[in-house]
Amino acid sequence: MPILPYPGMEIDSFRLGEKLHKGAFATIWEVTHPDHLFPMVMKVPTIMDGFDGPTIVGFEVEQMIIARLSGPHVPRLIGVGDFSNMPYIVTEKIDGGSLLSVFERAPLPLSDLIDLASQIVLAVADLHRQHVIHLDLKPENLMLRPFCPESRGEMVLIDFGLSRHDQLPDLLSEEFSIPMGTYPYIAPEQYLGCRDDLRSDLFALGVMIYELATGTLPFGMPLKLKGVRKRLWRDPVPPRALRPEVPEWLQEIILRALEVDPKLRYQTAAQIAFDLSHPLQVKLTQRAMKVRQDSMGTVFHRWRAMRKIRSFGTPDSVAAQLASVPIICVAVDLSRENEQLAEILRWSVQRMLVTQPDARIACITVLKHERMGIDQTTDAEGNNLHVVRLVALRAWAVGIDLPEERLTFAVLEGSDPGSVIIDYATANHVSHIVMGARGHSAARRFLGSISAKVVAEANCSVTVIRVPERQKDVSQV
Amino acid sequence: MRFAVLTDIHANREAFEAVLADADARGVDRIALLGDLVGYGPDPEWCVDKAAGLLAAGAICLQGNHDSAATGRNESLTPNARVAMEWTKSRLTDLHRAFLAGLPLTVKVEDVLFVHASANDSGSWIYVTSASMARGAFRSCEARIILCGHVHIPLLASSDVTGVVRVQKFRMATPIPLIRSRRWLAVVGAVGQPRDGVAQAGYAMLDTGTNELTFRRVPYDASKTVQKMRVAGLPEHFALRLIRGK
Numbered sequence: 001m002p003i004l005p006y007p008g009m010e011i012d013s014f015r016l017g018e019k020l021h022k023g024a025f026a027t028i029w030e031v032t033h034p035d036h037l038f039p040m041v042m043k044v045p046t047i048m049d050g051f052d053g054p055t056i057v058g059f060e061v062e063q064m065i066i067a068r069l070s071g072p073h074v075p076r077l078i079g080v081g082d083f084s085n086m087p088y089i090v091t092e093k094i095d096g097g098s099l100l101s102v103f104e105r106a107p108l109p110l111s112d113l114i115d116l117a118s119q120i121v122l123a124v125a126d127l128h129r130q131h132v133i134h135l136d137l138k139p140e141n142l143m144l145r146p147f148c149p150e151s152r153g154e155m156v157l158i159d160f161g162l163s164r165h166d167q168l169p170d171l172l173s174e175e176f177s178i179p180m181g182t183y184p185y186i187a188p189e190q191y192l193g194c195r196d197d198l199r200s201d202l203f204a205l206g207v208m209i210y211e212l213a214t215g216t217l218p219f220g221m222p223l224k225l226k227g228v229r230k231r232l233w234r235d236p237v238p239p240r241a242l243r244p245e246v247p248e249w250l251q252e253i254i255l256r257a258l259e260v261d262p263k264l265r266y267q268t269a270a271q272i273a274f275d276l277s278h279p280l281q282v283k284l285t286q287r288a289m290k291v292r293q294d295s296m297g298t299v300f301h302r303w304r305a306m307r308k309i310r311s312f313g314t315p316d317s318v319a320a321q322l323a324s325v326p327i328i329c330v331a332v333d334l335s336r337e338n339e340q341l342a343e344i345l346r347w348s349v350q351r352m353l354v355t356q357p358d359a360r361i362a363c364i365t366v367l368k369h370e371r372m373g374i375d376q377t378t379d380a381e382g383n384n385l386h387v388v389r390l391v392a393l394r395a396w397a398v399g400i401d402l403p404e405e406r407l408t409f410a411v412l413e414g415s416d417p418g419s420v421i422i423d424y425a426t427a428n429h430v431s432h433i434v435m436g437a438r439g440h441s442a443a444r445r446f447l448g449s450i451s452a453k454v455v456a457e458a459n460c461s462v463t464v465i466r467v468p469e470r471q472k473d474v475s476q477v
Numbered sequence: 478m479r480f481a482v483l484t485d486i487h488a489n490r491e492a493f494e495a496v497l498a499d500a501d502a503r504g505v506d507r508i509a510l511l512g513d514l515v516g517y518g519p520d521p522e523w524c525v526d527k528a529a530g531l532l533a534a535g536a537i538c539l540q541g542n543h544d545s546a547a548t549g550r551n552e553s554l555t556p557n558a559r560v561a562m563e564w565t566k567s568r569l570t571d572l573h574r575a576f577l578a579g580l581p582l583t584v585k586v587e588d589v590l591f592v593h594a595s596a597n598d599s600g601s602w603i604y605v606t607s608a609s610m611a612r613g614a615f616r617s618c619e620a621r622i623i624l625c626g627h628v629h630i631p632l633l634a635s636s637d638v639t640g641v642v643r644v645q646k647f648r649m650a651t652p653i654p655l656i657r658s659r660r661w662l663a664v665v666g667a668v669g670q671p672r673d674g675v676a677q678a679g680y681a682m683l684d685t686g687t688n689e690l691t692f693r694r695v696p697y698d699a700s701k702t703v704q705k706m707r708v709a710g711l712p713e714h715f716a717l718r719l720i721r722g723k
Contacts, residue, residue, distance in 0.1 A: 056638055056658070064654050082657040083638050168653060169633065169645035 003086040005029060005044045011086055012079060014042060025055050025161070031090060033078070039093035040078055044086065054180075057171050058161035059087055064168060065160045066091070069130055072145070072154040073123040094156050096144035103139040103208075107215040107243055114250070117209045118276045119144075123155040124205060125269035125429055128198050131318050135195060136162040137204035138185045139211075164195045166318040183222045188232050188260050189312045191225075197315040198322075199262040202269060206257025213250065214242040218258060232260055232309065233302035238290040249279045252288035262312055267325040270429035271360065274327060274408075277428070283405025326431035328352065329362045331421045331454075333436055334392045341436040342396055345465050349400055349434060360406045364424060365393050366417040386411050418453035425458055433462045439469075479504060480683040482665045484511035484593065484626025486528075487543065488518030488565065489669030489719070492678035493527065495697035496668050503682065509584075511626040511665070512541025512593035514577070516558065517715045518669055519705035521547070521565045525573045540580035541593040541627065542602040548578040552602070557712045564711060589683065590620035594627040604628050611662045612642040622655060622690075623662040624683065630673045631666035631681075631692050635659040652689035663690055670715070676722030 005027065009016045017030035020041065031042045045059040066077050066089065075091035099116075102108070108116065120142060127134060134141070134157060141159045145151035162180050164170055172180065172195065179191045187203035194200070210218045218236030222228050239246045239254055253275050259265040266272050275282045282288075294302075315321060330349050332342055353359060367389055389411045400407060414420035425433055437451040451464045481500035486493050500508070514528050515521040532538040546552040546562050547569060554562055569577075582599040583592045590596055595603035595610065597617035605611055605625060611634035614623055633645045637659050647653050655661045666679025673679075677694040684691075703716045 053639065060637075060656055060658050063658075064656055067654065084657070087658065167648050167651040169635075169647050171635075171637075171645070173646075 005042075005086065005088075011088070012081060014040075014079065014088075014090060016042065025058065030093070033090075036078055039095070040090050041093045042088050042090045044088045047087075056083070056087075059089075061163060061171050062160045063087075063089055064171070065132055065163050065165050068165060068168070069127070069132065069160075071126055071130070072151070073126045073156055075156060075158055094143040094158070095146045096153075096156075098158075099139045099142040099144065103211055106212045108212050110213075110245065110247070110250075113209075113212045114276055114279075117205075117212060118273055119155040120208065121205055121269050121273045121276065122429075123157050124201055125273060127157055128201070128269055128318055128322060131166050132160070133164045133166070133196070133198045133318060134160065134162075134201050134204075135164060135190060136181055136185075137201055137208065138182045139208065166196065170195060178225065179228075183225075183228050184217045184219060186228060187262070189262055191228050191232075192309070192311055194311060194315070196317075197262055197312075198269075198318050199265050199267065199315070202257050202266050202272065203262075205269065205272060206254055206265075209250075210236065210239055210254050210258065213239045213246050213254065216242060232306040233299055235294050235299070237293055241291055247279065248284055248288035249275075249282040251290070252282055252284050255287035255290065256285075260306070262315065267358070268322055270322075270327060270431075271325065274360070274362075274428055278408055278410075281405070281408045283403065323431070324356075325358045325360070326356055327360045327362060327429060328356075328432045328434060329364060329421070329425050329428070329430040331417075331433060331435040332363060332365045332393060332396055333438070334365050334389065334396065338436065338438060341438070341465065341467050344467060345434065345436050346396065346399060348463070348465050352434070353400070353402065360408070361397075361400060361402060362408045362410065362424075362428065362430065363393055363397050364410045364412055364421065365389055366420050367411055367413045368417055369413055369415045386413075418450045418457070421450070421454050422458050425460060431460055433458055433460060435462070435464060437464045437466045439467060478685045479506045480509050480589075480685070481505040481507075481680060482509045482511065482591070482624050482683055483668050483680045484665055485513045485541070485629055485667035485669055486510065486515075486518075486524050487513055487667070487669035488515045488521040488524050489678075489702050490518075490520035490523050490527075491699070491702045492669045492695075492697045493524055495695045496678045496680045499693065499695045500680065500682065505682070508536040509591050509624070510536060510538045511591055511624065512539040512580070513543045513626065513669075514538075514541070515547050515565050515569070516543030517561050517711070517718075519702065519709045519711060521568050522570075522573065525569070525576060529576050537584045537586070537591055538580055539584060539591060539593050540577060540582055544577040544580060548574050557714050560712050561715060564709065585620060587685070588621040589685070590618055590623045592623065592625045594625060596620070596623050596625070602627060605632065605634075605662065605664055606630070608634055608642045608644050611644070612636070614662055615640075615642060615660055621657070621660050622683070623660075624681070625662070625664055626667065628664045628672075629667040629670055630664065631679060632662075632664040633690075633692075634662045636662075647692060649692050649694055652684075652687070652691045655688050655690055657688070661690070663692075666692060666694075670718060671722045672718070674721070674723045676720060 014031045014033050019029055021028040026043050026045045029042045031040050045055050047055055063080050078090040081088040143156045145154045147153045181190050185204040185207045187200035189197055190200040219231045239251050257266055393409050412420045435451055455462045508531050510528055514524050528538050542552050547565055592599050595605050596614040615636045633647045635645055636642045665681035668678045671679050677696050679694050682691045699719045703719055706716045
């Protein structure tokens with residue numbers, strides 16, 4: 001029989017303070033430790049008796065996975081205790097509190113909603129990059145760090161008791177026959193017992209963004225498992241029917257994330273984040289235009305198709321899923337002297353699309369500012385430089401054969417093009433940058449190489465394209 | 478403490494050397510050889526000498542069923558294995574036989590038990606191939622971590638706080654945390670004759686500091702071993718096994 005926690009208890013030099021929360025499966029305590037002087041919390045699973053399987057395994061899973069996670073979007077792990085004494089997990093305390101109170105205020109003003117949704121989506125993208133699928137995303141499991149010298153208000157995901165690390169044994173896989181998750185947020189394939197698909201998290205994101213946009217849950221609050229099954233055939237009321245000021249592009253994003261078949265959904269969180277930050281470039285489909293739920297006839301046909309479905313197929317590993325839908329950022333130099341380079345760059349991109357047909361291409365060009373002085377935003381004839389560049393960038397991309405929603409254009413500005421490219425790639429979760437290297441010109445000698453900086457500092461793969469030197473130059477070497 | 482755990486070397490010098498070099502490059506404090514130094518392969522003398530050297534330098538070295546057979550004991554072997562064993566015996570000296578005969582069946586270091594076959598009856602050479610076979614091993618000892626060989630196919634099993642034993646899926650070359658709320662059993666794979674379809678030498682690294690186990694595979698020049706086997710006139714079946722990895 002494990003020891004029970006109480007205020008004032010000391011264990012492995014942690015001293016328990018106040019009990020902060022009592023949930024169904026665990027209690028949360030404020031703790032202090034002489035070696036760690038920042039605020040911490042201890043999570044202690046509530047174990048009914050020796051055979052409380054789900055709680056024990058969930059706790060083991062969390063203990064195993066949280067130790068593998070790092071970065072600002074997860075709580076920092078301080079210590080763990082096992083069942084021989086008292087099981088616990090101690091992490092830093094996130095002061096901001098869960099997002100439940102924010103969701104209770106939904107519908108939110110649109111600008112707040114988009115901002116919050118982007119933060120949640122980016123936190124999930126960061127988790128997926130670390131090979132972990134959360135599988136229990138819901139407002140209670142999201143926390144915001146406060147703004148203070150040590151943190152910048154980052155979104156933090158908590159509670160990894162149902163999560164799946166795709167490189168570690170899944171202790172939960174064979175343990176239970178019933179699907180695990182929280183009924184309003186659980187994805188159809190997760191309901192069918194799949195625990196390997198990162199797109200299940202994208203479905204939960206869709207549910208949450210829907211909730212923030214409309215103040216209601218797309219599939220209600222089923223109390224029984226049978227009620228969860230209905231989402232396999234019954235589509236939610238379109239958000240714009242509940243709140244007409246929801247833009248079409250946002251409805252497109254939400255309903256795409258809520259597609260029943262994972263293959264029809266967004267494939268990565270980074271894709272959702274990209275669309276949330278480029279609303280004008282979201283390709284609108286019938287989803288955006290929907291004004292009411294599907295007719296009973298359509299639903300009946302779907303019911304016939306879905307009622308016996310056992311699975312939507314086995315997904316790839318998390319890393320493979322992320323890699324199969326890369327965001328490729330092409331940084332194009334549109335200056336006259338580099339026309340040949342720009343052309344070779346386009347050929348390279350076209351060749352990359354042969355091997356990576358699901359890639360999304362983000363074309364960018366940088367409008368260089370002077371470090372000092374007032375910048376000219378128009379040229380001698382009074383044309384807006386920004387627009388001129390955008391037109392040129394679109395013209396450059398003629399021949400890259402991609403549907404509109406997978407090809408985007410941006411003109412960025414800054415005094416240091418290398419940094420501008422790196423910042424764009426980081427903010428948009430770009431998986432691969434393709435750019436040209438200028439020849440051995442005098443300008444490069446004085447200004448330094450932009451591509452060298454990007455190669456050295458970018459957080460992703462970088463391919464540098466170069467115009468081959470003429471043969472006679474080579475022979476002189 | 479980082480243990481490199483090797484088993485079922487089976488007189489395959491090339492695989493043995495490749496694994497030792499790999500473990501050395503990754504950093505290892507102590508080597509554990511879980512038995513079957515000889516049998517099947519063309520270099521029994523070299524492998525036994527090497528093991529004796531490692532043992533003298535502090536390694537753990539256990540006896541396997543092929544080692545026992547090489548000392549003259551009557552172990553049950555397949556007809557092909559028996560042919561290879563007769564050849565092996567002809568190559569070994571009395572010194573080699575004495576060394577093999579003197580090896581222990583199990584060694585325990587703190588909460589880790591090393592054994593060639595199953596922990597529940599180490600001399601009966603039981604194959605741990607499933608959760609139910611692992612259950613017997615867990616029941617018969619107190620060790621939190623049981624590391625064994627004999628099967629030639631890597632396997633990981635855990636016994637949870639309620640005593641339920643399950644086989645766990647794992648990935649090669651990825652550290653697996655052996656969480657302390659469970660007991661763990663690993664068949665670490667085979668150095669000298671893998672049988673899971675991957676023709677690379679297998680071993681595992683146990684780090685008792687981080688409490689992680691990593692299964693590893695190391696490529697080696699199997700064609701050289703195969704050539705030696707053919708020259709020695711060992712059964713072709715075993716040469717093909719090295720090429721196919723099964």
